[in-house]
Amino acid sequence: MTFDPEFALSILPRILSTITTTLFATIIGCMGAAALGFLWEIVRRSSKPGRYTMRFLIDFIRSTPLLVQIYFFYFVLPEYGLTLPGLVVGVLALSLYYSGYLAEVFKGGIDSIPAGQFEAAKALGLSRLQLIMFVIAPQMLRNVAAPMGNYFVSLLKATPYLAIIAVPEMLSVALEIASETFRYTEPMTVVGIIFLTLALCFSGLVKVIESRLRLSPKAG
Amino acid sequence: MSLFDIMASILVGINVTMKVTLYGMLYAVPFAFVFGVAQHFTNGIPRLIVTSIIEFWRSSPVIILIYGFYFSLPGLGINLSAMTVGAMVLGLNIGGYGSQAVRAALQALDPGQVEAGYALGFRRLRILYLIELPQALAAMTPTFINQFIQLVKGTSLVSLVTLADMTFLAKALSQIHYAPAKIYTALLIVYFLMCYPATIVGRMIERRVSRGREVSHDL
Numbered sequence: 134m135t136f137d138p139e140f141a142l143s144i145l146p147r148i149l150s151t152i153t154t155t156l157f158a159t160i161i162g163c164m165g166a167a168a169l170g171f172l173w174e175i176v177r178r179s180s181k182p183g184r185y186t187m188r189f190l191i192d193f194i195r196s197t198p199l200l201v202q203i204y205f206f207y208f209v210l211p212e213y214g215l216t217l218p219g220l221v222v223g224v225l226a227l228s229l230y231y232s233g234y235l236a237e238v239f240k241g242g243i244d245s246i247p248a249g250q251f252e253a254a255k256a257l258g259l260s261r262l263q264l265i266m267f268v269i270a271p272q273m274l275r276n277v278a279a280p281m282g283n284y285f286v287s288l289l290k291a292t293p294y295l296a297i298i299a300v301p302e303m304l305s306v307a308l309e310i311a312s313e314t315f316r317y318t319e320p321m322t323v324v325g326i327i328f329l330t331l332a333l334c335f336s337g338l339v340k341v342i343e344s345r346l347r348l349s350p351k352a353g
Numbered sequence: 354m355s356l357f358d359i360m361a362s363i364l365v366g367i368n369v370t371m372k373v374t375l376y377g378m379l380y381a382v383p384f385a386f387v388f389g390v391a392q393h394f395t396n397g398i399p400r401l402i403v404t405s406i407i408e409f410w411r412s413s414p415v416i417i418l419i420y421g422f423y424f425s426l427p428g429l430g431i432n433l434s435a436m437t438v439g440a441m442v443l444g445l446n447i448g449g450y451g452s453q454a455v456r457a458a459l460q461a462l463d464p465g466q467v468e469a470g471y472a473l474g475f476r477r478l479r480i481l482y483l484i485e486l487p488q489a490l491a492a493m494t495p496t497f498i499n500q501f502i503q504l505v506k507g508t509s510l511v512s513l514v515t516l517a518d519m520t521f522l523a524k525a526l527s528q529i530h531y532a533p534a535k536i537y538t539a540l541l542i543v544y545f546l547m548c549y550p551a552t553i554v555g556r557m558i559e560r561r562v563s564r565g566r567e568v569s570h571d572l
Binding site for chain 2: 135136178192193195196197198199200201202204205208209212213243244246248251286290291292293294296297304308311316317318321322324325328329332333336
């Protein structure tokens with residue numbers, strides 16, 4: 134059995150029809166991961182118990198496999214009466230997993246804001262919320278654009294994990310085709326090429342954004 | 354079943370997890386050094402080829418590579434065991450990330466180091482392993498440790514291609530005893546205990562490498 138280009142082309146539309154699920158999971162997952170990661174990092178800085186709790190939470194998230202975390206949410210939540218659709222569970226797990234990494238990225242981003250900014254905010258009498266929203270967040274985002282973008286690309290590449298919990302996305306369609314036709318090479322190659330293309334486009338985009346941010350004058 | 358019993362039954366699979374990690378390292382470390390150095394040294398078309406190979410392993414989702422290689426290689430007349438496929442795919446993926454750490458560390462060195470090597474009459478390859486690599490090693494260690502953790506965690510994927518690792522055993526167990534909360538909590542704890550020491554060591558080394566530069570703004 135060799136690679137049959139005609140068969141590969143014939144299954145392309147069926148696999149591509151679920152690309153919206155992949156993109157949806159990626160976009161919502163990225164937003165959730167960034168929001169949670171920022172929250173962890175703010176709590177980590179706010180008090181001593183917060184620091185230790187968040188440090189442990191972040192380390193725990195980072196030290197356990199994404200696959201196991203997905204299984205955990207998918208199989209354990211229903212036991213407590215919370216039955217969510219696979220896509221919701223998957224996006225939740227992706228957000229939580231990457232929030233652990235983004236919290237560390239944000240840590241570096243906040244640490245490299247000059248101390249004068251914090252002093253100036255204090256001198257102006259800004260509240261803590263104003264300090265976070267208007268002083269920290271915008272300057273941090275510029276500092277972390279590149280590493281954050283790389284984790285967003287990783288998140289995109291992790292969306293095929295959703296196939297394991299029966300979410301109809303590109304890998305699960307490819308596996309479905311494979312089990313119908315007993316041909317694995319073509320569906321796997323097609324889905325692999327689609328993801329490779331998506332990942333390379335996304336990381337290209339990240340590089341463009343990163344260089345644009347670097348050109349604009351840096352506040353100090 | 355108590356949490357302890359469950360952990361004991363899951364730990365039976367630790368030898369598979371460790372085997373895949375170990376074999377994966379045998380792919381990852383050489384790949385990282387050979388391709389990282391090759392990317393550092395080459396230009397033009399050879400560099401494009403090196404970069405393409407790295408990007409293939411680094412930018413493709415591991416889960417698709419594992420399924421793809423495991424199911425489609427036999428059709429092409431190549432029969433590899435699940436262990437080989439798992440270790441190779443995970444190892445080369447991690448090696449792809451590692452190669453970028455190697456290249457970045459080599460490029461970050463002061464060019465004067467290489468010039469000094471030439472001035473001493475060393476050949477290029479001697480400069481590489483006597484002057485450049487030893488200095489670059491410190492800069493790449495934190496990334497290597499992080500990637501090692503990624504490799505250990507990634508081994509859970511071999512459970513999808515029939516290898517009886519810890520994740521596979523936990524899943525099998527949850528089909529016999531309906532206690533997902535306990536079983537998956539136990540599995541999370543086991544992985545955490547395996548990876549956490551590496552996380553701590555990684556953080557310590559990172560702090561040493563960036564000593565004197567840390568600042569922290571408490572809110």
